[in-house]
Amino acid sequence: MEFQTEIKLKKQEDNQIDYHSKVLLLGSCFSENIGETFEYYKFQNYINPFGVLFHPKAIETLVSNALNGKKYTENDIFLNNEQFHCYDAHSRISNPTKSLVLHQLNAALQKTNHYLKHATHVVITLGTAWVYRLQDTKQIVANCHKMPQKQFDKTLLSVDDILLSLQVITNQIEKVNPNVNIIFTVSPVRHVKDGFVENTQSKSHLITAIHQFLHRQSSIKNHKSYYFPAFEIMMDQLRDYRFYKEDMIHPNAIAIQFIWERFKEVWISKSAEETIEDVTYIQKGIQHKPFNPKSEAHLKFIEQLESKKQLLAIKFPQIKFD
Template identity: 45%
Template sequence: MKFFSEVNLPTSNYKLDYSSQILLLGSCFATHIHDQLSYYQFQAKANPFGVLFHPKAILKTIELAAGYRQDFELIEHDGLHHSFLAHSSLSASTQDEVIHQLETSTEVLRQALQHSTLIFISLGTAWYYSRQINSAFVANCHKIPSKEFAKHLSSVAELKQDLTKIVRLVNKLNPESKLVFTVSPVKHLKDGLVENSRSKAHLIAAVHEFIDESEHDLMYFPSYELLVDELRDYRFYKPDLAHPSLSAVKFIWEKFKSVYIDQSTLEVMNQVEAIQKGLHHKAFNPQSEAHQKFMANLEVKISQLKQKFPHMNFINS
């Protein structure tokens, strides 16, 4: 007897290896996957403009990187300078500092888009805010009073337009890159559960219609479905009941590996994991001869891997 339904995973001829350049954009779920890739020493970058939830927010930063947009849309509030195009992690106490960070992020994103072999885009919500004063879209409200914004739900057609522009720009910058879209399983409880469901439904419909109609070789990875339909239970969420727990992230990561990573790369990942566990092992007696031999052996393994993969950078190595 089966007690749960399994999500059918996609097949992919494209596989990641340690020469791959990986860019992850979008919601905080992209950060979760980036953390796993970084742990295993892949060459990965995530969200130069911070976490962004709506496809249009992702699009606007790509437009900056592609040179199609010059205005950072700055505003000062409560002693800090912010950009309506970026996450508050890029905010600063002076306008010059925030502009410097935004210019740096623009260049980092431009380089990553031009050189990435895989671009993973996690879509978080179809809800967005616009400024009351000029109806301009904002990626982040930066805790500015809500009366200054209007809330909207993007239609499936509007979302498809954003996705079309994203893919067009990415292909102009880097026609060889592979794109993987996913819908984040993180629940936006502040919107309300009904509103969250409406949002996710719009995203899922939009991304599937877009991929089905696109002439480009695009992929969909079912992160949302793996948590909501396969794991299902609240024990797979953090105490906030919105974000996936570590065990849920690990479960989805294992599914990601099964689709996008081949056996030879998995063997190297096993070596990396053994080193990571060794480096983070807390010795009962760090000065003992046994532990010193253990650490010396670990250094040899690190050196051997670095000879093959110079980009690897282990903590304590």
């Protein structure tokens, strides 16, 4: 008897992710969750340089600004609630010190530029099709930063709007990095503040636009754009509130790990899986709290742990443990 609807996935035959890959993750919370898992297993990755970006236009702005050499100035930031903010970035970048905000924005743009040019894989996660547009400038913002609602117009991006944005994003990336693999996902996090019906409408626009885009790409020889069904795994395979956090909106640690395992089935190479086992052993060893730190058994364990670290460092010098 089956107690789950299993979503069948096929192993990616080429262009898999290994410990030589460079992975850039942009977008909504799924990028954060998977990115943190990449971080734990010591892959080379860069996660959301401007913080969480919920909709495609915010991601498009980041990619465009990074590749076009934009430099943020005082005209691009504003003061609210004793913090300086930028409409292009999440509040993670916000700070009471103006110069620090500008430094973080420009440093993140430079690093994003580097990663866009050298990444082997870019994972783009779309969270919502709802956007807020400043009434006076018509700018679509990445984050409202708790500014008065009356200053914004809230609109739903059409499928064509999203499709055009995805095309702009990929065209710009592929122009500087023609061999990059771009993996699209839709965040399983529900934006219930928009309303349940509105959230479903939003997700449907995102999913439709991505698949229309991929259908167009399929006619291009050796195309490297893909879809990973994180949203479908959460909604159809893990369709139970025991897989959610207490807010009943965000996937919990069990769900995140499950989706990572499915992602690994598709995208992570066999050689990388073996290294993941070594990294896991070391990570657990580092976190281990001994009853007797001076015991012979624990000292031997520490020696073995250091030996594994050294062997791993020989193969992958970029792997560092705190």
